[in-house]
Amino acid sequence: MDPMIATLHRYLQQAREALLWKIDGVSEYDARRxxxxxxxxxxxxxxxxxxxxxAYFGETFGRPFPEPMPWMDDDAEWNADMWATPAESRDDIIALYRRVWAHADETIAALPADGAGTVAWWGDEPVTLHQILVHVTAEIHRHAGHADIVRELIDGEVGVRANLSNLPPAEREWWPGYHDRLEKAAQTFRD
Structure with a gap:
């Protein structure tokens, strides 16, 4: 694999794993709320x-993912892809995502960095595998950041993975005082 593509793929995989780690260990309710x-x-x-x-690693490169995703159809309800219905289990959605990874990884392995595709929802704009890897990696890191905040709101769990919070090595008891100090600093700008 091209070293540039391998590097981008590694960052994509790290973001995938971070996103799934955020859902690990929460209740069914907390995973959905x-x-x-x-x-x-x-x-x-x-x-x-x-x-x-x-979509990006399938349709874009003429390699459609073989399973239906009705929430992605043009006539789907707005934001149908942003929540799980009661009929969709957490295990099923996670397993689907892992199957999508495998399909995407096959596309990444099969194409050179300048492998050409078109993104229909961008007006059939021609793109390369390199461009799509950058785009999707940025998008998943953005959503992993959303997941980080949502998970912190649920139970205070933060970080990139279980043993890497990426925060100062403070005890949990330190954070409320830090939060209060920031709030007081912000209050000085209140109208």
Whole structure:
């Protein structure tokens, strides 16, 4: 594999794993519940990324993902890809996403960096595998960040993975004081 593609693929995989780690260990309710006004929830982010990767690494390069995803159809309800219905289990959505990874990884392995495709929803714009890898990696990292915040709201769990919080090595008891200090600093700018 081209070293540039291998590097991008590694970052894509790290983001995939971070996103799935955010859902690990939470209750079924917490995996699904919307914690911000726009309805963002952990399981919906996974479902969304399954559709995104299936489309960008599948349809774009003439390698459609073989399973139906009705929530991605043109006539689907708005945001149908951003939440799990009661009939969609967490295990099924996670397994689907892992199958999408495998399909996407086959596309990544089969094409050179300048492998050509077209993105229909961009007006049939010609693209390369390199461009799509950058685009999808950026998108999944963005959504992993959303998942990080949602998970922190659920139970305070933060970080890139289980043993890497990427935060200062403070005890949990330190954070409320830090939060209060920031709030007081912000209050000085209140009208």
């Amino acid at each position: 919307p914690l911000v006004p726009t309805g963002t929830n952990l399981l919906g982010l996974v479902k969304h990324m399954a559709g995104v990767e299936a």
